[in-house]
Amino acid sequence: MTQGLFWFRRDLRLADHPALARACQSHDRLLLVYVDDDADGPFDASRAWLRLSLGKLGDDIRARGGELHLLAGDPEILIPALAVAAGATEVHISALHEPKAAARDARIAATLAGRAIAMRRAGGRLLTDAESVLTQSATPFRVFTPFHKAARPTWRHRPREAPTALACSPLPSSLEGARTTLDAPRPRWDKGFWATWTPGEAAAHARLDDLLPRLHAYPDARDVPSVEGTSRLSPHLHFGEIHPSRIFDVVQRQGGIGADKYIAELGWREFAYYVLHHWPASLHDNFNPKFDAMPWRDDPAGLEAWQRGLTGVPLVDAGMRQLWHEGWMHNRVRMVVASWLTKHMGIDWRQGAAWFMHTLVDADLASNTLGWQWVAGTGVDAAPYFRIFNPVTQSRRFDPQGAYLRRWLPELRGLGDDAIHAPWERGLRVPGYPVKPIVDLGAGRDAALARLAALAK
Structure with missing residues (x-):
């Protein structure tokens, strides 16, 4: 009888799971574990999602006769100890495609090898092989469109059904002390999330099913924050509750302009990880080094507002309140609030990226970094720095009746459809809401362009 150890990470599903399928084929019994290596860290929005997602995965595993063991500790210590105590010949994982995680996996693999235990890693979160999708000169792509044209033909869906039964091993008694639970936050600030979201593999597939009848309208509807025009699959993808190849396959088979646009959005997720793979320093450094001299403003009070x-800008404020209540923000609005912070307010994109990582249920390291650097104009294939979103223009264009604003800004609900986008333009004072923006739109734009001009000197 062969014994294996399967270490779940951000691959919290049973179907379309290459690493799990290989583990099941290779061993008679598996020890299934999740290691919480951030038990003492801040309880952010994505951790609130993780708690429920692990619960759903545990239920799905128990329904198949198995057991998922939730442990707390340092994986570099726990995983080798578990493998030895369980008598495992192999440890199976899905790649996380993040620099620190990859380095840690290499160290764990070396420790295991010293004990004659193999680590077997499979791709589990991406469609693209970052090392094989290169330019004709064998260098990484720096621009999305040629990357997407080269990468998309390599994407394949290899369906793998969820195992009907799981023969699992009990946790070795010597590791009982590592057992843990993920408790709900106190106070329960995450309650608003669950009116919108249902974590887990079944819910991820339901989201995909819900998208298909709306796919034809996706190219236009995705920009309107007051309607259900996006897929809302991002947190399910982040936690690996559904494989991107499943989404790609289903959407591509439906076809049409909407399918092409949605697949391009999958491509941007792939591109984010591709950039992270080839330029890992972009997590914390400007991809374009000329912006290292950018005189970002230190404004703690403005950042808190x-x-x-x-901020006194309705679309920006509506987006930030949606983020706090739902753990998510509409993509069009994400661009607007990021532009406002980095351009009008002149605050370093890294401060905005850190807040998003704390408050988003889909707090994806690669996509978050790429998005912030794109808006700030500092990144690979970025929008030019001088492209500054006017939040009032954006609001009137994409939320003309103010439906999105009224949902998230109750103090402004009594204003007319035009006045609600910029109350200060009409001299309106609304109790409980700033009289005017904390930064004048025109002055903020001029200051941003002046900072850019200073870099060129």
């Missing part, structure tokens, strides 16, 4: 949705 932005975080709380009290």
Whole structure:
């Protein structure tokens, strides 16, 4: 009888799971574990999602006769100890495609090898092989469109059904002390999330099913924050509750302009990880080094007003309040709030990226970094720095009746459809809401362009 150890990470599903399928084929019994290596860290929005997602995965495993063991500790210590105590010949994982995780996996693999235990890693979160999708000169792509044209033909869906039964091993008694639970936050600030979201593999597939009848309208509807025009699959993808190849296959088979546009959005997720793979320093450094001299403003009070949705700019404030209540923000609005912070307010994109990582249920390291650097103009294939979103213009264009604003800014609900986008233009004073923006739109734009001009000197 062969014994294996399967270490779940952000691959919290049973179907379309290459690493799990290989583990099941290779061993008679498996020890299934999840290691919580951030038990003492801040309880952010994505951790609130993780708690429920692990619960759903545990239920799915128990329904198949198995057991998922939730442990707390340092994986570099726990995983080798578990493998030895369980008598495992192999440890199976899915790649995380993040620099620190890859380095840690290499160290764990070396420790295991010293004990004659193999680590077997499979791809589990991406469609693209970052080392094989290169330019004709064998260098990484720096621009999305040629990357997407080269990468998309390599994407394949290899369906793998969820195992009907799982023969699992009990946790070795010597590791009982590592057992843990993920408790709900106190106070329960995450309650608003669950009116919108249902974590887990079944819910991820239901989201995909819900998208298909709306796919034809996706190219236009995706920009309207007041309607259900996006897929809302991002947190399910982040936690690996559904494989991107499943989404790609289903959407591609439906076809049409909407399918092409949605697949391009999958491509941007792939591109984010591709950039992270080839340029890992972009997590914390400007991809374009000329912006290292950018004189970002230190404005703690302004940053807090932005975080709380009290900038006096309705679309920005609505987005930030949606983020706090739902753990998610509409993509069009994400671009607007990021532009406002980095351009009008002149605050370093890294501060905005850190807040998003704390408050998003889909807090994806690669996509978050790429998105912030794109808006800030500092990144690979970025929008030019001088492209500055006017939040009032954006609001009137994509939320003309103010439906999105009224949902998230109750103090403005009594204003007319035009006045609600910029109350200060009409001299309106609304109790409980800033009288005017904390940064004048025109002055903020001029200051941003002046900072850019200074870099060129």
